[in-house]
Amino acid sequence: MTTRTKPTFRETMLQAREDAILDAVNRLLATKGFELMTVDEVVADVGIAKASLYKHFDSKEELAAAAMQRVLATAQSVAADLQADASLGPLDKLKGVTRWAMQTQLAGQMPSLPSHNQTLRAALGAHKGYTDSLFGLSEQLEQWIEGALADGSLRSSLPPTLMLYTVFARACDPVLGFLRGSLPDAELVESVLDATFHGLAHPLKAGS
Amino acid sequence: MTTRTKPTFRETMLQAREDAILDAVNRLLATKGFELMTVDEVVADVGIAKASLYKHFDSKEELAAAAMQRVLATAQSVAADLQADASLGPLDKLKGVTRWAMQTQLAGQMPSLPSHNQTLRAALGAHKGYTDSLFGLSEQLEQWIEGALADGSLRSSLPPTLMLYTVFARACDPVLGFLRGSLPDAELVESVLDATFHGLAHPLKAGS
DNA sequence: GTCTATAAGAGGATAGAC
DNA sequence: GTCTATCCTCTTATAGAC
Numbered sequence: 001m002t003t004r005t006k007p008t009f010r011e012t013m014l015q016a017r018e019d020a021i022l023d024a025v026n027r028l029l030a031t032k033g034f035e036l037m038t039v040d041e042v043v044a045d046v047g048i049a050k051a052s053l054y055k056h057f058d059s060k061e062e063l064a065a066a067a068m069q070r071v072l073a074t075a076q077s078v079a080a081d082l083q084a085d086a087s088l089g090p091l092d093k094l095k096g097v098t099r100w101a102m103q104t105q106l107a108g109q110m111p112s113l114p115s116h117n118q119t120l121r122a123a124l125g126a127h128k129g130y131t132d133s134l135f136g137l138s139e140q141l142e143q144w145i146e147g148a149l150a151d152g153s154l155r156s157s158l159p160p161t162l163m164l165y166t167v168f169a170r171a172c173d174p175v176l177g178f179l180r181g182s183l184p185d186a187e188l189v190e191s192v193l194d195a196t197f198h199g200l201a202h203p204l205k206a207g208s
Numbered sequence: 209m210t211t212r213t214k215p216t217f218r219e220t221m222l223q224a225r226e227d228a229i230l231d232a233v234n235r236l237l238a239t240k241g242f243e244l245m246t247v248d249e250v251v252a253d254v255g256i257a258k259a260s261l262y263k264h265f266d267s268k269e270e271l272a273a274a275a276m277q278r279v280l281a282t283a284q285s286v287a288a289d290l291q292a293d294a295s296l297g298p299l300d301k302l303k304g305v306t307r308w309a310m311q312t313q314l315a316g317q318m319p320s321l322p323s324h325n326q327t328l329r330a331a332l333g334a335h336k337g338y339t340d341s342l343f344g345l346s347e348q349l350e351q352w353i354e355g356a357l358a359d360g361s362l363r364s365s366l367p368p369t370l371m372l373y374t375v376f377a378r379a380c381d382p383v384l385g386f387l388r389g390s391l392p393d394a395e396l397v398e399s400v401l402d403a404t405f406h407g408l409a410h411p412l413k414a415g416s
Numbered sequence: 417g418t419c420t421a422t423a424a425g426a427g428g429a430t431a432g433a434c
Numbered sequence: 435g436t437c438t439a440t441c442c443t444c445t446t447a448t449a450g451a452c
Contacts (some may be wrong), residue, residue, distance in 0.1 A: 033243075033324045034332060035244060036324055036325060038426085038427060038429075039429085040427070042428090047226040048437090049438075050429080050430095050437095051429085051431090051436070051437070051438085052429070052435065052436050054428090054429065055373060055435055056438080059429085060427095060428065093410060095408075102357065116239065116244055116320070117244060127354040134237065153410055154408055154409055155406075155408060155410050156409075157402070158399055158402065159387070159390075161387060162387060162403060163403075163408050165383045165386045166383055166408060169381065173377065174380070175370065175377050178373045179369060182369060191366055191367060192370065194365070194366065195366055195374060195407075196407065197407050198363075198409055198428085199403075199404065199407030200363065200366060200374060200404065200405050201299060201361060201362055201363065201406055202362060202363050202364075203406070246444085246445060246446085247444070247445075247446065249448085256418075257418060257419050258419095259420085259421095259446080259449090260418050260419070262446095262448075263417055264417095268446070293452085392420065406444065
């Protein structure tokens with residue numbers, strides 16, 4: 001952020017405050033979504049005044065974009081760890097990041113991305129950090145999909161972009177919310193993962 | 209509604225107006241979702257005064273519930289047609305209703321159900337027509353799932369409730385919106401249907 | 417039942433003192 | 435940068451005439 005290697009105490013405090021704000025935003029975005037989340041709730045949660053928050057972020061949309069960027073950065077980090085694991089094939093890596101996304105949603109820490117809000121979409125598109133992280137993550141996933149198609153572990157009859165978006169969609173899959181509680185979280189995640197990659201139907205009797 | 213077999217002209221007009229209102233609500237709910245839909249938009253679309261709308265429906269939540277009930281009633285009708293077709297097995301029937309749900313979403317006529325809105329959820333739960341239709345449709349789907357499990361066309365290793373909710377989830381799958389335009393709607397629907405029931409991975413090389 | 421006009425309140429954003 | 439107090443717009447819902 002600056003040329004200084006060691007941040008001042010003041011910088012550290014500001015960073016910590018911004019992190020606290022984004023923690024609250026992330027949680028509220030995950031539980032209520034963008035429209036239902038209010039700035040008043042955010043500041044009440046963090047324990048600061050609303051005007052103070054607006055010194056850090058220009059608008060509610062900027063707030064959401066910053067929180068989403070942080071999640072995407074974490075996802076990129078998870079992806080990098082998976083990529084570094086030589087024991088995993090491309091399909092395993094795809095499953096790994098999908099598993100992480102679902103676990104994060106169940107933990108109440110995955111902001112729900114699919115918003116019909118045009119204002120929010122515009123703000124996200126204009127947010128450099130967000131689009132960069134999204135693009136970088138997509139590139140990694142696309143590379144794995146290509147690899148899995150090449151080694152025959154993904155079906156070549158399906159469009160690769162459909163596979164990419166299907167992985168993203170698991171991050172906000174409502175099925176997880178509906179089924180949580182009826183079976184342990186770990187089993188739930190593995191079941192949805194199984195259904196996503198191997199389907200609901202029996203492979204031997206797959207008809208039409 | 210009354211003991212009269214032939215509705216009066218006045219009753220016909222009122223019914224027609226309510227249908228026009230629900231048409232607008234349905235479309236707005238599909239494109240913007242509950243929070244972003246405003247009652248002002250609805251009345252502007254129908255061409256009536258806001259106070260007139262509130263003579264028909266007590267609240268915005270009631271409005272949404274009535275629209276959702278209508279969609280569920282249509283779904284039940286579609287399911288009944290599929291059930292009457294003796295040439296179809298239970299898995300084909302499940303696929304049929306899933307296909308209809310996705311086509312309806314692409315047509316901009318599927319209200320997005322997954323709302324974090326607690327007030328809306330309460331209103332839906334209290335709406336007899338809505339819960340009855342939802343329950344009836346679920347029963348039919350569960351019956352098909354049981355049948356498909358019995359004849360071996362659905363995988364017995366997955367929880368039946370997961371299958372039920374997965375079918376419902378396709379009605380509001382964001383993947384359809386992301387991919388629309390990049391390939392014809394008909395192909396898109398078949399691809400997502402294929403991915404849902406047969407998975408992204410190649411059955412022969414299905415690893416972990 | 418339909419209209420015009422308005423109440424009532426929530427929520428995003430800012431002014432100005434410190 | 436942080437606070438308190440306030441502005442202002444949007445939105446749900448209703449009052450009251452016809």
